[in-house]
Amino acid sequence: MELREFFSEDAVALELQGTSKDEILKELIGLLKLDEKSEGMLFKMLKRRENLGSTGIGRGIAIPHCRSLVVNRLRVAFGRKKDGVDFKAIDDKPVNFFFLIVAPPLEVSNQYLPVLGKIAQFSKEGDVPTRLLELTSPAQFMALLEEKRV
Template sequence: MASPEELISYFDEARFISSLRARSKAGILKELAACMADDPDIRHPDVLLEAMEAREKLGSTGIGKEVAIPHSRTLSVPNLKAVIARSKKGVDWGAADKKPVKLFFLVVAPPQDRSNSYLPLLGALVSAMQKKKGRDQLIAAKDFAEAASILEEAFRG
């Protein structure tokens, strides 16, 4: 199992969106892809967006409790990368509990990653976001450093 330190290492200050501007699922996906496009390792951000949209068509990545974890595997990334993003007002994401989503965690990995290293991160995010206190703290965090610290603590359980 991946350590909290390893899990948090997939996030980066450059891939932190403190306040999403978009108010729709399509707009959020574009904003998340644009955030990843700023990373020099990302190839073909348009392909990344297409992969994210295709995954979302399979079923909502809204896990409930105001959290969504859009994810995909694409050749656009050389290794596992993740984004933390927030929408203070929330966005309709089609989550099972019908609540608007305020916290987004984009997780992308290359298809050639045979170890499926993204699965422990997905599982850890789902577990970490079960506690309301942690979710509320992430929404209120003043910057990436504080958000990363809160998330790392949540990964510890």
């Protein structure tokens, strides 16, 4: 299993517009192309998860994630905000890179935690934050995932 298998270029946004945690979450959810009701439910679930503790893991990276009935398979999205947003990350620094993961409550393939782990592993590689900042297209994001073979 490689991370690249779960991402698609149409779920990659390199110019997020939001200036708050809530706005960023809504933009990321929008990348999944769900109906309005599902988007609202998913936003509430992600907010609930963030209230337990920020998914900002440091080094400018956050991995908002939850399980929800609004999806029938694991879905992921990536967003970048060059200026960064206060996401209450563990290192108290602004977050620039957002990896959204949403999985159904019962997932036969059980890929939710392995994908979360792979994103964390990918994020810890020394050159990744710099490389993510330099991206100019979703295709380059996909190529970086491919190159890193996570």
